[in-house]
Amino acid sequence: MGKGALKFGGKSGILPKPRQIFKQPYKHQVYVKAEDTGYVDGIIHPKGTTRNLIRPKVFTPEQRLKKTAAKPKKLYSREDVDHMPEAQRFKIKNAEIRRQFLKESYEGEVKRLEKREEYQKKMSGERKKIAEEAQRLEKSKAELYTVPTVESYLEGPLIKPRSEEDKEALKLKRKANRLAQEMKVKEERSIKLMELYNASSDFAITESKLHLLVDEAFSERKLKEINKLLNISPDRLGTMPTTIDFESSLKDIILGNVNKGPSYEVVQDTMSGFNDEVHDTAEKFQREKKLQMKQEAEKKQKKLQELQNEMLKDREAKQQ
Amino acid sequence: MSLVNLANLCCHLQNCTMARLPLAKVPYTRLHLQIALGLYKEGFISSVQRGSINGPDITAVDVTPDNISTRRLWLGLKYRNNKPVLSNLHLISKPNRRVKLTNEELKHFASGNRIRFIPPVKPDEVVFVRTDKNEVLNLFEAVKKSREGELLCRAS
Numbered sequence: 295m296g297k298g299a300l301k302f303g304g305k306s307g308i309l310p311k312p313r314q315i316f317k318q319p320y321k322h323q324v325y326v327k328a329e330d331t332g333y334v335d336g337i338i339h340p341k342g343t344t345r346n347l348i349r350p351k352v353f354t355p356e357q358r359l360k361k362t363a364a365k366p367k368k369l370y371s372r373e374d375v376d377h378m379p380e381a382q383r384f385k386i387k388n389a390e391i392r393r394q395f396l397k398e399s400y401e402g403e404v405k406r407l408e409k410r411e412e413y414q415k416k417m418s419g420e421r422k423k424i425a426e427e428a429q430r431l432e433k434s435k436a437e438l439y440t441v442p443t444v445e446s447y448l449e450g451p452l453i454k455p456r457s458e459e460d461k462e463a464l465k466l467k468r469k470a471n472r473l474a475q476e477m478k479v480k481e482e483r484s485i486k487l488m489e490l491y492n493a494s495s496d497f498a499i500t501e502s503k504l505h506l507l508v509d510e511a512f513s514e515r516k517l518k519e520i521n522k523l524l525n526i527s528p529d530r531l532g533t534m535p536t537t538i539d540f541e542s543s544l545k546d547i548i549l550g551n552v553n554k555g556p557s558y559e560v561v562q563d564t565m566s567g568f569n570d571e572v573h574d575t576a577e578k579f580q581r582e583k584k585l586q587m588k589q590e591a592e593k594k595q596k597k598l599q600e601l602q603n604e605m606l607k608d609r610e611a612k613q614q
Numbered sequence: 615m616s617l618v619n620l621a622n623l624c625c626h627l628q629n630c631t632m633a634r635l636p637l638a639k640v641p642y643t644r645l646h647l648q649i650a651l652g653l654y655k656e657g658f659i660s661s662v663q664r665g666s667i668n669g670p671d672i673t674a675v676d677v678t679p680d681n682i683s684t685r686r687l688w689l690g691l692k693y694r695n696n697k698p699v700l701s702n703l704h705l706i707s708k709p710n711r712r713v714k715l716t717n718e719e720l721k722h723f724a725s726g727n728r729i730r731f732i733p734p735v736k737p738d739e740v741v742f743v744r745t746d747k748n749e750v751l752n753l754f755e756a757v758k759k760s761r762e763g764e765l766l767c768r769a770s
Binding site for chain 1: 642643644647648651654655661662663664676677678679682758759760761
């Protein structure tokens with residue numbers, strides 16, 4: 295492949311990559327970094343490293359010049375140089391020129407960096423100024439006077455938040471709804487439980503009861519009833535004489551009984567004292583009615599007596 | 615705020631103008647209100663009113679968590695020579711391809727240049743930008759206020 299220009303196919307005119315002249319900072323920079331940063335708390339940092347930022351050492355152009363192109367240890371006078379051979383004279387002159395050029399290049403670089411720093415400072419200042427101006431920017435009068443007031447809604451919250459009272463009311467409402475729902479479920483369960491409890495009286499829980507129920511199911515009377523039902527045409531069902539079962543079920547409906555026992559509503563009414571109240575009221579009415587009837591009867595009796603007396607008096611008067 | 619809803623708003627307004635409707639109702643949200651006000655300022659719509667699903671409010675009604683579902687914004691649409699004033703309203707930033715620009719990029723875009731895949735702004739177009747402060751501004755306003763933000767939609 296080759297070196298230098300050969301790398302580029304032997305073409306000249308390609309400059310080497312620009313390199314930084316000062317790898318370390320050339321002057322002191324005010325830069326304070328908080329200590330113990332760069333690693334998350336609790337994370338151990340690698341051995342031989344530190345959690346604090348280590349700034350590179352400042353290496354001034356003078357120090358650099360002293361190190362790389364120090365002044366010769368021996369200074370020759372003009373006469374000494376004139377007596378020297380041509381090659382040595384050239385060497386001394388060359389070194390001097392190189393030293394001079396290096397110094398100039400360092401100075402140039404410092405100047406460039408200073409200029410760049412100044413420019414950056416200026417730019418940041420300008421940017422700050424623009425930002426400040428943008429902050430100060432207000433609506434134009436035309437905009438201010440023509441934009442509808444609906445824009446003011448954007449300033450606060452879009453939805454009016456619930457007040458503490460509203461929140462409390464909502465909470466109570468939800469609680470009431472929940473309790474009502476729970477109550478409904480419990481009531482349904484209680485109704486079913488009552489039905490089961492009443493029906494349990496007919497359950498065959500002993501052997502003797504089982505025999506009794508079996509006998510009853512296959513008794514002559516039952517069979518006759520079933521046969522009667524099967525023989526009758528559907529049109530004439532309404533004309534059938536009512537059976538005892540039908541009457542008892544009708545009675546259950548009226549009294550609110552379920553499975554020959556009191557239903558949940560009846561139990562609830564009894565327990566809450568509603569039935570007692572009804573009973574008391576009925577008794578009270580009955581007493582009042584009796585009293586009223588008694589009084590009416592007495593009145594009638596009195597009237598009858600008066601009438602009889604009058605008739606007697608009339609008769610006596612006629613006789614005289 | 616979801617951009618999907620903004621996409622729906624764009625589509626709905628375009629459909630309404632194509633059907634030559636006098637009013638369009640849109641859900642009452644902050645982003646919709648901001649966009650509606652932007653369109654009003656630029657003269658694309660004739661009015662912005664708050665209302666319910668049944669129509670604009672005659673008397674002011676408070677927006678509460680109980681009635682927010684029925685609250686709507688009623689936008690008056692404009693027509694000129696039997697042609698809609700607002701004929702195009704399209705999303706730029708999409709849920710799967712967000713376009714967030716710095717202030718420098720916004721300046722570049724506002725100067726009539728193409729940025730990334732976005733075609734340059736035409737003279738009759740308005741671009742809405744949602745800034746980092748969650749306000750919706752016109753592109754030129756955003757540049758003036760040296761803000762950065764997301765390009766929401768373009769109207770013409």
